Amino acid sequence: MSTIKCPVCGEVNPANAEFCQNCMSRLEPLTGPLKGEDAPIQPGQLPTKKVTAELEPILPQWLRDAREKARQSASEDAADSSLSSQNAAPPAPAAPDLLAGLASQGGEEEADVPDWLVSLTGSVPSKKKKNEPDESQQVKWVELGGHEDSEDVAPSIAATQTPSEIPVENTPPSWMAPQEPVPEKDELADWLSRAGRSSASPPGGGGESVQSPEPAAPTPFFASSPEDADWLKNLESQPFGSASGGESPSASGLSEDRNPQRGPAPASPPAGDLPDWLSKLPAQQAAPDSPPPSSGAEPRVPSQVDRFQGGPPAQSEPAAPAEIPDWLKAFGQAPVTPATPESSSAEVPDWLKAASAQSGGGLPQKGSPPAPSPAQDSGQTPVVSETPDWLAGLKPAEPQSPTPPPETIASAFTSQEVSQASASTPAFTEAPPATGDNADAIFGSLQVPDWLTVAGPKSTDQSSSDSNVPPQPAETGETIAPAELPSWVKAMRPVESALPASPAPGTESSMEEAGGPLAGLQDVLPAGPSFLPTSKPKAYSIKLNATNEHQTQAKLLEQILAAETAPIPMRATPAMMSQRVLRWALGVLMFLMVGGVLLAGTQIFALPARVPDDQTEMAISAMEKIPAGAPVLAVFDYEPSLSGEMQTVAAPYLSRLLLLKHPRLTILSSSPTGPALAEQLMTSLQSGSLPVQGYQPGRQYVDLGYLPGGLAGVYEFAQDPAMAMPLAADGSQAWQTAPLQGVTHFSDFASIILLTDSPESGRVWIEQAGPLRGNASLVIVSSSQAGPMFMPYVASGQVNGLINGLNDASKVEQANGQAGLARRYWDAYSLGSLLAAVMIILGGLWSLVSGLQARRAEREKS
């Protein structure tokens, strides 16, 4: 009938049982998603069997070799165990799984604990020869992945334990025993050297190493020689169990060195300083073959340290059944489970698992299944008296620290990795060999706890009496604090200078590495600044905050810009043609009307009537006052454009003067064209309606020509006429001619007749020459456009008469009694004036109306 073992309490139950009959734990794990397949494995729960044979090819070569060797040794051990089971006594009460794990751990750690630590603790390493098969089996099932092997291992362990080996209850742990002082300088060197040789020794060569009387030569802990690499390779290829299957070389070496020096050194600690369970130990110590406990060297052991240290002794010293707690009582009859894979697998990193498998599963880690205590082989079975604090802390539900001990880290490196590290890392090359005095230097930097420093070599293990059993470093290794690392491991730790002095903001919480070579270290890999939370950028509103005034101004700006780009309509010019036509029409009309009348020579229109005492009559009166033959100055100051009017106006007056007074005429021009116009006028007088005969140039009149200088010339001529105009127009001496005889000053002229069409030139003569004319009369003959400007001077008496335009000229002709040009032009003049007036009136009205309509239309459009 097949049975199933409870993974929790170890009780054997029927195969069809679902729950344990003892602890009511589930025997078979739930399968499937609904049965919690993905749920994490709890402490004490067996892992689900996995078929990993198909993953065999992907394993590295060294791992496959290790597994192959493990299978071979498993088959051999199975045969041995079957034979031993027949001769074995009834199985002793098996320790619970957790105790078994601690035992295994303790056994494994014993192999790695250096002898100097053993000497410190005072515990005598015990032999575990008989546990080797069991240990190898543990390695086997760990490597093969079958937990069924645990069933086979338990009987074997039980077979190795005899009733006489059952430890007496309350027996203090071996490490508490008094220990003789041993020079520390040699312990570490020996241990390290022998550890190297023990690793290099083949599994079957354990006896040779044990029998070797000579201590191992001091060897560097990590040697770069090929020989050293070999033993490291053997460490990789051979499991610890097999390596130490026979006799641990290091242990043997240590035993040979220490046994002669070891002696009892009982030292009872003060009762008051010991814990309760420990204080009872001296009183209850009765084992004849075991030395008195000397654990008093550590009077005050912290509970946690005690829990860590007390593992192996508790396993080797079973407590009394009466003091076993309830939960532990259930395991009273159960065989010692070599290991709890779930605990180790749950706490050991993956890389460490691989390393452990490679090294044979004998990794000296804290949670690894303990090897059978050497005390068992020596016939000492520890008695479980009560559950100490450290044991209480090892309950299945209590999680264990994931930090592997230094030994685990050390074994995790293969020889190849170590050799590479030693070749590349200065820490290894510069590390002093762990032999002799250098060993102190290696561990000198380590901070040894107080309890460890105080602990003297007082306590001796009960098994230390057996001189054949070499001291197991694993026992002393249990006393190593979890944080105590070998120097070479410390050398691999990051340098403080490479770490930031102060944690980065936001990373105050310490982070402990869970895996890898840095497992267990805190704040080794600080978080970079890129992982830090950055400040959230300030959010700005994208909404434009514009007031009504801003919007108004914006609209105004838009209107201005739109007005700049808007096309400007071109003004139409439709009236240009009509204006030009109007001009032509007016011109043709005027030309036809005036020209027709002139060509017709009609004298239809009546001449204006003479008005007494007007300016014309004044001019005629002033002319009549001129003495006959008196010098008269005639100033021609008009332009050729108005010569037609001026000649028509001046001709009747001058003709009357020349015919009546026969004056000596002096002609002067204040314009460049004046001399020519004067000559033309004189010529016209000779051939006019009232012809003036007998006036020849140089005889009756003299032409002085053009007087330049404007106002200054007029003033100068008025000041000194001879000086201003010394020559006549023909270049002769004017002042020596007959017309100018007796004339030296301006006032010598009897009359000054100014013929001008410009008010400015007339004003100059009036203003500049008027004061100097003396008694000479000043008569102005002007055009119609300039006459009104001379009216003030006529009214003021500065001008003695004015003949203004064709109207006054017609009056002079009337006075002469002879029709002249004035009468000839009067009809055309009158008709033209009337026509112009009419056209202005009519055109003005039409323009007014059309303008109003246009403006009205524009207003309507706007």
Add this chain to the structure above:
Amino acid sequence: MRYVAVAIAIGAGVIVLIGYFVPALDGVQGVLLSWAIILAGVAALVGVFNLISVHGDKVRRREKGSIYSVILLLSLFASFIFGLALGPDNPDMRLLVNAVIVPVEATLMALLAVTLLYAGIRLLRRRADLMSIIFLLTAVLMLVASATLPFGEISPLNQIVRPWIQQVLALGGARGILIGVALGTLTTGLRVLFGADRPYGGN
């Protein structure tokens, strides 16, 4: 140099001005005025040369309307040469003035009559306000009052309106204009004497 020009201008002006009040300075005043007459004649000659230069550039550059510049220059040189050769009193030279200059300028003045008439007609279309109307009414009255009818004068206009306009309105306006011109001339003379205005240059 600038101060010299200013000093000469101010000095000449002051001497001529003082010469009106101090008879002893008549000689100096007369000399200065004679220099002014000579300089004015030379300025006319300089003007002729300037006219030749401007129109000569137009002909040389073959600008638009340069043909008229060519005619001007030819007429100028012809009259100048014939004037020097024949003299200004030569009948041919007088014919040149009487046959060309006087009819041309008289024609332009005749065109002015038509233009003024057209402006009078279009005035109310452009600017139909009171002043425009008064302006047009005045012009019409003067035209009508200046003319006569075949049967005689228009008595009210020729005997009342026209004299009133000439003796009152025109005389008043002319006096105001003359007074303004006199004040302007006086101010200008004083500014020249004080050196405020320098029409002779020198900024």
